[in-house]
Amino acid sequence: MQQAPEWAIYQRRAGPLLLAGTAVGRHRAAGGSRATGAGAEPGQGYGERRQDVMRPLAWARWLAALAGVLAATGLVWAGPAQASVPDNWGFVYVNTPSGVPDVNHQAGSWPPGFVVHTTPGAPGEVFVRFPQIASSAGVVHVTAVIDIAVWCQAEHWGPSGTDEIVAVRCFKPGGAPVSAPFVVTFSQSSAKKLAPPQAYGYVHFEPGAGGIVTSFNSAGAANTVTPGPTGVWTVRLPGVGPAKPAGDVQVTAVNPAVAAKCELQQWTPMASGQSFMVRCYDATTNPLSTGWTLTYQLGRAVTGTKPSFFGYSYDNQPATPGPYAPVPPAVNFNSAGAVNTLLRAGTGLRLASFPQIGQLPNTVLVTPVQAGPSFCNLNTLWGTAPPNVTVRDVTCYTPTGVMANRQFMITYSSKV
Secondary structure, eight states, rough: OOOOOOOOHHHHHHHHHHHHHSSSHHHHHTTTSSSSSSTOOOOTTTTTOOOSSOOHHHHHHHHHHHHHOOOOOOSEEEOOOOOOOOOOEEEEOOOOSSSSOOOGGEEEEEEETTOOOOEEEEETHHHHHEEOOSSSEEEEEEEEESSSSSSEEEEEEETTEEEEEEEEEEEEEEEOOOOOEEEEEEEEOOOOOTTTTTTEEEEEEGGGGTEEEEETTSSSSOOOEEEEEETHHHHHHTSOSSSSOOSSSEEEEEEESOOOOOEEEEEEETEEOOOOOOEOOSSOOOOOOOEEEEEESSSSSSSSOSSEEEEEEOOOOOOOOOOOSSGGGGGGBTTTTOOOOOOETTTTTTEEETTTTTOSSSSEEEEEEETTOOOEESOOOOOOEEEEEEEEEEEEEEEOOOOOOOEEEEEEEEEE
């Protein structure tokens, strides 16, 4: 079966950047049913589904059952920290809806020889199979990678045998589903404390399933979520991070039924820990009660790992042409001690440079900050020319799809 037009258009634009030298081309050319390594499985045509992938109804029932265990009475949900940081993790740049995505941009805690596979579902939907890292907990983050106004969200995720299946769906302004390349990460940690100044924590929240579904806090404290008006939540991660801005935050909408966008509206560092405000919207500008994930990282990668090459930055001055290095320096971290810079490349466009930390395989995620119902993506695959990484560009859009300058947080990590 043919791929959806949007994938074909994107691949024509990007040309050999997407397929040259990757397992995708070799897998297709050989016509084989297995990619390199044990555990590899046949690719499938666009529109097909694997039988063992969780369906939305089954997922909803699972969440409902879990809610009876996790839900707390009252308006504040608290989740106990769950024996390492992380137990399981993976990332992948999904440049094909069926088969093996770009092997230069996928990595995880699975054994050598395994690779990620993708299977298409409904329009705009892709099931991503992370091998050998099955977990009933953990969080997912997603960013679209395409040069038009598109965002992607997580639908659901969970174990299927020894693998972790993540369902992702992408949308255009207004809510029409659309097929698009994207990056997706999965991470699951359990109860091991990190010595300051390192800090790491996450929350997966579902308002229709009793509150906090899964949670981790590297200080061993219980994270909490307090609902506000529709589409607004205050998230507290006690005991992690300093009482001043330091680190990075990523937020992703989670919804298997409708288009949803989420952003970091507010970040308040305190001596007692970190406080965040998450705001979510529908496909236009209406506040939406939806699921979401939030991850806080300080001196760790977004997956919770501590590779030799990673960094993050916060464009808190979107009106500044640049190049500039965001301040305070603790929000503009580079593991090699170099200085990350941001440069305006046009309205709504930011070129992000991460010197001295460019190593494959690697990944990038972006989250809008104080952007309301706007959203941000990556307009193409970032460039890795060791030792440097260039993200050309982060693109932010109004709810109707017009490029606009917005604050955002960006995080980069390699495997090594």
